[in-house]
Amino acid sequence: MNVSHHPYRTYRTTVARREQLSPSFLRMTLTGPDLVHFGTAGLDQRIKLVLPLPDGSFTDVGQFDESVGMMEWYRRWRELPDEARNPIRTYTIRAVRPETREIDVDFVLHGTEGPASAWASAAGPGAPLVVIGPDARADETGGLEWNPGDAGSVLIAGDETAVPAICAIVESLPAHVTGSVYIEVPTEADALPLAAPEGVAVRWLARRSAAHGLRLSAAVHAWGETRVAETTTSAADAPTGTELADPNEDEVLWEVPEASVGSCYAWLAGEASTITALRRHLVRGLGIDRRSVAFMGYWRRGRAEAA
Known part of the structure; x- marks a missing residue:
């Protein structure tokens, strides 16, 4: 039986390693068993990071249920009160290694005012992070903008x-x-x-x-x-x-x-x-x-x- 997969899916990950690349750039290597299916299109591939609430939790709006469409759980997320709505931020994937179930995401550190920079500044190995990214098993791809055609x-x-x-x-x-x-x-x-x-x-x-x-x-x-x-x-x-x-x-x-x-x-x-x-x-x-x-x-x- 052929199984249809959505272009994007939700991945539960944890921090495997962190590497300070420069004063402003920090690389987080994330790991998780489902990353074996993470799409490897590369280039300017966009992903979404769902950041934990202050208590470290993630409100369940159906994002982990593959039978619930992304637009449906996103609607539920938008209807949540502020204190229960996990921040979502857009990032670009830096590297994908499905064979080792790892991805790299580079963060710009600019203090603790923004939720993503604040999380990256404090998160150590084992810290959880939810990633919305491409599914390599899907027939369609998305989130890529680089399209130079035949330009030399x-x-x-x-x-x-x-x-x-x-x-x-x-x-x-x-x-x-x-x-x-x-x-x-x-x-x-x-x-x-x-x-x-x-x-x-x-x-x-x-x-x-x-x-x-x-x-x-x-x-x-x-x-x-x-x-x-x-x-x-x-x-x-x-x-x-x-x-x-x-x-x-x-x-x-x-x-x-x-x-x-x-x-x-x-x-x-x-x-x-x-x-x-x-x-x-x-x-x-x-x-x-x-x-x-x-x-x-x-x-x-x-x-x-x-x-």
Whole structure:
């Protein structure tokens, strides 16, 4: 009998190991028997982390029952009172090892105000964590945004929240691809080892005391100036598909082309206002077709993530 599996499922995990990668980055290796079925798509694969309540518990809304659909238990979760609703946060998987029933998730440490950073700062081996992630047995996949098509040149830009996705993407790039990668991080010590193809330049941008996004924006604008000097394409004679409306501040800032066009593909992720401004510059200012620009507002300054 054929069994149909949902693209995403709930995994009970515990912390196996923790590794401090840099002052701001902490890698948590999670383990659990069901991780043998965890999907291994890689790249910018999104997952959800369900964090424990202050007493370490997880309210059961049916998330562990495979007969209950994700939308149903999510509805129940939303109806819970605040004190019974486990925080849910979106992360990118860093590595998957189904043969050893392990996954790696990298956390950005920024104090204890946010539930995920607070949990990661204190959790030791054996601490429980619930993960909503892909099921390798499912016919469908989801949660992947990287889609460069046949583009031979890439622009990748993001802040520290995008580091796990950027690292996984860069490590997967074919040898013939060329391009530029800009990663804004809190300090110089947060630059991580990253193997890139010979034609792909990676720059870690230490923010230090500068405003969030300032150094990333400056780097992408400088990239644009070089591009303009090397090409005759401008915003005035840009190809079709570049029409761009300014998003409402309450909208989810997330647009990913179904199929990239052209020879250059841009992938932008991080703080929403910074990423929105960079996308606007690429499309309106430089005339890059919007169908070649993927942009994702991972978080918005001053606001908690809406699960």
